[in-house]
Amino acid sequence: MDHILVTGGSGFIGSNLSLELQNRFPKAAITVLEDFRSSSFKNLLGFRGDVLAFNAADRSWLDLFKNRPLDTIFHLASITDTTVLDEKKMMFDNVEGFRNILELAAAKKARVVYASSAAVYGSQTRQLKESDGGVPNNIYGFSKWTMENLARQFQGGIKIVGLRYFNVFGPREYFKGDAASMTYKLYLQMKAGKRPKVFKYGEQKRDFIYVKDVVEATIRAADCPQSTSMNVGTGEPTSFNQMIEVLNEALGTQLEPEYFDNPYDFYQSFTQADMSHAMKMTGFSRKFSTRDAILDYVRNYLEPEYAAKAVLGASGR
Numbered sequence: 187m188d189h190i191l192v193t194g195g196s197g198f199i200g201s202n203l204s205l206e207l208q209n210r211f212p213k214a215a216i217t218v219l220e221d222f223r224s225s226s227f228k229n230l231l232g233f234r235g236d237v238l239a240f241n242a243a244d245r246s247w248l249d250l251f252k253n254r255p256l257d258t259i260f261h262l263a264s265i266t267d268t269t270v271l272d273e274k275k276m277m278f279d280n281v282e283g284f285r286n287i288l289e290l291a292a293a294k295k296a297r298v299v300y301a302s303s304a305a306v307y308g309s310q311t312r313q314l315k316e317s318d319g320g321v322p323n324n325i326y327g328f329s330k331w332t333m334e335n336l337a338r339q340f341q342g343g344i345k346i347v348g349l350r351y352f353n354v355f356g357p358r359e360y361f362k363g364d365a366a367s368m369t370y371k372l373y374l375q376m377k378a379g380k381r382p383k384v385f386k387y388g389e390q391k392r393d394f395i396y397v398k399d400v401v402e403a404t405i406r407a408a409d410c411p412q413s414t415s416m417n418v419g420t421g422e423p424t425s426f427n428q429m430i431e432v433l434n435e436a437l438g439t440q441l442e443p444e445y446f447d448n449p450y451d452f453y454q455s456f457t458q459a460d461m462s463h464a465m466k467m468t469g470f471s472r473k474f475s476t477r478d479a480i481l482d483y484v485r486n487y488l489e490p491e492y493a494a495k496a497v498l499g500a501s502g503r
């Protein structure tokens with residue numbers, strides 16, 4: 187990895203990835219492509235590479251790579267708010283952005299690792315293996331599924347690895363607004379002394395994975411021996427009630443959950459990744475248990491003595 191492009195590189199996962207790549211490959215030239223629609227430069231403080239402020243779906247930025255070498259692309263730029271209903275916009279920005287990336291990668295003979303999503307599984311409620319994909323229940327999931335189809339059919343002679351991230355949480359998700367993780371949103375409520383609000387009756391289970399593990403899985407995917415799509419989760423779902431228990435432990439509080447009706451008809455109430463394909467392809471398995479991840483996040487990034495540093499994107503580095 188000498189010449190790396192990270193799209194969506196100031197976003198939550200993208201900034202953690204860009205900064206970790208900089209740590210691990212100090213001699214690499216790392217370029218971020220980012221239009222800052224759902225993130226801030228504050229996530230990238232300490233980053234020493236170039237930043238191109240373009241929409242990935244535009245074609246104008248491709249010219250900037252005419253004389254720029256490139257061997258590895260991590261494509262994370264995407265509309266990430268799953269409640270966006272403008273179908274044309276979701277499809278254009280997510281899919282056309284990816285088409286540009288594939289065209290560039292083919293011209294440079296660069297490998298591509300890109301973010302798909304567990305949203306390609308729709309509302310299925312069992313442990314999900316990769317062959318279960320293709321039944322998204324919202325336009326966000328459909329855009330990710332279309333990207334996977336594009337990758338599968340692409341004839342560019344390059345390696346393309348899709349990562350179906352499950353529910354990611356951790357430092358630098360602070361600029362995602364409503365699309366931030368349940369962990370962060372529940373933490374903010376509890377920190378303010380309020381009872382944490384969750385859909386009735388808090389027993390919905392999701393495969394929550396810590397961003398530090400996600401960064402590890404993403405870097406490993408670059409060395410995957412073949413083009414494929416794979417799950418990136420823990421394999422062990424956690425209920426909202428369990429999450430609230432650990433947040434109470436981290437904060438030293440005893441706040442009871444407050445339950446309310448779920449207004450969404452396309453809500454995934456159970457997700458669990460089957461991680462055997464990812465393990466076989468890349469040797470990845472998560473390092474952090476959900477409890478250890480929440481404790482690390484709260485104690486080392488979110489609590490007051492760390493909060494200022496965390497919001498500046500400088501903690502943990």
Ligand SMILES: NC(=O)c1ccc[n+]([C@@H]2O[C@H](COP(=O)([O-])OP(=O)(O)OC[C@H]3O[C@@H](n4cnc5c(N)ncnc54)[C@H](O)[C@@H]3O)[C@@H](O)[C@H]2O)c1
Pocket residue numbers: 193194195196197198199200219220221222223224225226240241242243261262263264265266279280283301302303304305350351352353354355362
């Ligand atoms: N966080 C999760 O739980 C999760 C789960 C499944 C999949 N994903 C995928 O992982 C990737 C990263 O997500 P994230 O959680 O870091 O979200 P994020 O919103 O923090 O990051 C996305 C970044 O891409 C940028 N962006 C969006 N559209 C762009 C475009 N067309 N051109 C240039 N920049 C653009 C945004 O400004 C943002 O910085 C996304 O592709 C997302 O769909 C995330």
